Each structure stands twice: as C-alpha cells, then as structure tokens.
Amino acid sequence: MRLALLVLATIGYAVADLFTSIADMQNLLETERNIPKILDKYIHDEEERLVQLKKLSEEYSKKNEISIENGLKDITNPINAFLLIKRKIFDWKEIESKMNANKAGNVVSSITDDSYGVRYPTADDLSGAAIGLLRLQDTYRLDTKDLADGKIYADQGNYTFSAKDCFEIARAAYNEHDFYHTVMWMEEAQRRLGDEVEPTVEVEDILEYLAFALYKQNNLKHALKLTEELYKMNPTHPRAKGNVKWYEDLLEQEGVRRSDMRKNLPPI
Structure with a gap:
C-alpha cells in the first residue's frame, strides 16, 4: 500500500x-x-x-x-x-x-x-506527463509492458496504452535525447501495433525513430536493419534510402566489411 x-x-x-x-x-x-x-x-x-x-x-x-x-x-x-x-x-x-x-x-x-475555468493541456503538458512516467519507471524499475498495461498497483483500473500512446512517450524521450527510453517505448509501440485491428500509429514512423535511437546508442547494425525494412516497406520514403547508405558508410568507417554488416547483430 x-x-x-x-x-x-x-x-x-x-x-x-x-x-x-x-x-x-x-x-x-x-x-x-x-x-x-x-x-x-x-x-x-x-x-x-x-x-x-x-x-x-x-x-x-x-x-x-x-x-x-x-x-x-x-x-x-x-x-x-x-x-x-x-x-x-x-x-x-x-x-x-x-x-x-x-x-x-x-x-x-x-x-x-x-x-x-479550464486551462486546456498543450503538447508541452503531454511531454511533461510522459517524462513523469519515465521517471516513475526508473524509480520503481517498472517493466515497460506492465506500465503500458496500467499495472502500477493493484487497483489501477482497466487502463492500457495503445501503440500511439507508447509512441508519444517514446517521442517525448527522443526529444529529451533519452534514447534508452526511446528504444524501450518504440519497441513496445511496435509490439502493440501488431495487435491493433485499426492501427493508431504508422509503422514507418516507429521504424525511423527506433533506427535513429539505436544509432545514437552505437547499435549501427540494428539501425541499418530497421532502415532497410523501412525502405523495403516504402521505397519512396524521403529519408530511408539515404539513411541506409549513411549507416553502411558509418559501419565501413568502423572497419566492418559490407559482407558482415548484416551479420552477428548485437542485442538491443
């Protein structure tokens, strides 16, 4: 209690x-x-x-x-x-x-x-509430899925997050340059999107944010993999093709051979 x-x-x-x-x-x-x-x-x-x-x-x-x-x-x-x-x-x-x-x-x-008599909430208020949830998650070491399912305490009521809700939390973390939480919540958004009959967010948006967050964590191979998925999904995407080449060039600069760029991916 x-x-x-x-x-x-x-x-x-x-x-x-x-x-x-x-x-x-x-x-x-x-x-x-x-x-x-x-x-x-x-x-x-x-x-x-x-x-x-x-x-x-x-x-x-x-x-x-x-x-x-x-x-x-x-x-x-x-x-x-x-x-x-x-x-x-x-x-x-x-x-x-x-x-x-x-x-x-x-x-x-x-x-x-x-x-x-009402001050209606703004985008900054939503971002602040999302950051508050991330602080809560860190303080009590709460699992992302449990938090998204509303499992904070026994009588939490029947509140669960949609893929869009998880995406917005991830994006708030992204805007704070908190790429650790960005990855966690974008992955949760992707999982929930797969279960939604009517999608609440675009999978392309999730993949692009997730790839960049992984790049910022120096996980270039996974960033490349996700960006290639994005490019295959939408060859006309304005950034996907260029980002594939960019990640390949970065891996090459690190001494990774092109034949190895899609092998032995590190964990996320």
Whole structure:
C-alpha cells in the first residue's frame, strides 16, 4: 500500500511539473464530463440551421424557375431588372448569413477559453506527463509492458496504452535525447501495433525513430536493419534510402566489411 501511495505521489508531482496543479486536472475532468452536452447542443443547433438552409434552397429554386421562365423580360424591363437585382442581393445576404452561422468556433472557445475555468493541456503538458512516467519507471524499475498495461498497483483500473500512446512517450524521450527510453517505448509501440485491428500509429514512423535511437546508442547494425525494412516497406520514403547508405558508410568507417554488416547483430 505504501508503494502504491508513493507511485501515485510521483505521478502527481511529475504531471504537475508542467500542468500547473491537481486543480487543473480536476477542471479537465469536469470539462470531459461537459463535452458531450456541449456537442449535443451544437449538433441540435446545426440540424436546425441546415433545415433553414434547405428551406431557403427550395424557395430559391422556385424563384429561379420563375426567373428562367420570364427570361429576357426580367433583363429588359427596368422595373423587373431592379427587382431581380434587389432580390438577388437580399436573398444572398440571408443565405450567406445562414451559411456563416456555423457555431463550431463558439463550441471550441466555450471549452478552451478562460471563462470556462479550464486551462486546456498543450503538447508541452503531454511531454511533461510522459517524462513523469519515465521517471516513475526508473524509480520503481517498472517493466515497460506492465506500465503500458496500467499495472502500477493493484487497483489501477482497466487502463492500457495503445501503440500511439507508447509512441508519444517514446517521442517525448527522443526529444529529451533519452534514447534508452526511446528504444524501450518504440519497441513496445511496435509490439502493440501488431495487435491493433485499426492501427493508431504508422509503422514507418516507429521504424525511423527506433533506427535513429539505436544509432545514437552505437547499435549501427540494428539501425541499418530497421532502415532497410523501412525502405523495403516504402521505397519512396524521403529519408530511408539515404539513411541506409549513411549507416553502411558509418559501419565501413568502423572497419566492418559490407559482407558482415548484416551479420552477428548485437542485442538491443
């Protein structure tokens, strides 16, 4: 139980590093509860707006039929010409007003602006939370798979990470030049991606990040192997072909013969 409390405290402090306080997190949870209500109201308003636009479209179609039937009369008769122009101007203004009445911007601002009492998280906040998880992992020597499965303590609930979640944690580590954790979490992302019916992340992205992280750990043979997999998967990839040659050149500089570059790969 003491371990569980320590773990939870560590998570709280790690997230709070960037995401101001627990109060922010509580407000964020409240926002999560309110979003369905906000969206339902937006959908209802949009449906009403579209009904009005459909009605205007039907009315305009009828007016157009009359205008087409009258043909040159509307153009050559000064009175009809005036009425036609006036009708087009005011009709269009009404249509334009209805078309521009989309309230999506208001919906977004109602969730994110200060008047709603919530500071919405940013990419930096997500990165901070990811780094907090990595600190937690190191402090308590937690297995990557167990952590991704939510196995922090007995009553953790049914929370598991997708391949995309693992990828984002790995990318946060990568941006901190922490290539040790980058490799661990990119590998976990790759494993989970293989089990996903609907992929949450591109395997090409995983391979490229993983290869570079292994290169930074001086595991050039594995970096070459993964980059060749990437190139075979997508020959038009903008960097894969060049990176294959680059890794080959680096291995050659280390005295590795080309015939040996794909043999006796060291462990990851």
